[in-house]
Amino acid sequence: MIDMVAGSGGRGDTCASEAAGGEDNSAALAAVVDTDRYPLHDSGDPGRTAVVARARTELAAEGCTVLPGFIRAELLETLRAEGDALAPRAYYTVERVNAYNIPLDTELPPEHPARIVLERGNAFVARDLIPSDALIQVLYTSPLFQRFVADCFGLAELHEFSDPLAGLCLNVVAPGNSHPWHFDTNAFTVSMLTQEPEGGGVFEYCPNIRTPRAENLADVRAVLTDAGERFVRRLRLRPGDLQLFQGRFSLHRVSPVTGDTQRHTAIFAYSERPGIIGTVERTRQLFGRVLTDHLAAADNAVRGDRLLD
Ligand SMILES: O=C(O)CCC(=O)C(=O)O
Ligand SMILES: [Fe+2]
Secondary structure, three states, rough: OOOOOOOEOOOOOOOHHOOOOOOOOOHHHHEEEEOOOOOOOOOHHHHHHHHHHHHHHHHHOOOEEEOOOOOOHHHHHHHHHHHHHHHHOOOEEEEEEEOOOOOOOOOOOOOHHHHEEEEEEEEEOOOOOOOOHHHHHHHHHHHHHHHHHHHOOOOOOOOOOOOOOEEEEEHHHHEOEEEEEEEEOOEEEEEEEEOOOEEEOOOEEOOOOOOOOOOOOOHHHHOOOOOOHHHHHEEEEOOOOOEEOOOOOOOOEEEOOEEEOOEEEEEEEOOOOOEEEEHHHHHHHHHOOOOOOHHHHHHHHHHOOOOOO
């Protein structure tokens, strides 16, 4: 999600298999996920192998894959209603940003696409406000879900954030707002629409418009100035679909939301490294508050050790 992964504070306490206290919560997970389509609980199931293989192929080609109908159809209204009940608790900010999330006063030539200023109307409900029995929290903490996501991305390890706010968020985009064009700092993102807007709010992306070796500034500029339609793909996401995305090379946005209904997305933040926690400054910007964990992590980062004072 955005550029939430700002720092690492030590305290690497989660690991995929321990994340739910080592418990096997496969029954809880099977109650949430459509296990006929997505048999996560059985690593030897040919259906699971096929789903993982398709996800890997699509991620390699496009940096994006959607697993439709991931959540059981009979739970879609619960998924929506849980998010809708949380949405008023979102911290709302409007930020002036550019597609690279670098400071707006960075010295750059006039034609550089980072000089195009965009407005992001952001609202996140932080993890500590999301009940532990909410469907998105059950998914986020499930070792089977984590193993499945890691397999789809081809990662040996996957860890929950140690950050008590940023690990799991509900992203609220209200009518009139958008999440403008950007590249992610994170290598990969896992998300799920929980409530569709009436209009707009479409996930649009430009697969691999830049590469590790080339920024392709002219192409990025074309998209930002509405002259790059040839690069743009649009996803028809439905609530309960699981989206896996590599946003570091694929410029993407959520188009402006129209109508009366907010767009809600659960963002599941994981990392290959344990112990990820946001900086004090970024956490305050995104959530309007910080917790002792953020302050302690900043202290550790400054001292470079975890010895007592
Ligand atoms: O809400 C979405 O669907 C996309 C969000 C996104 O691009 C991000 O959080 O970086
Ligand atoms: Fe993004």
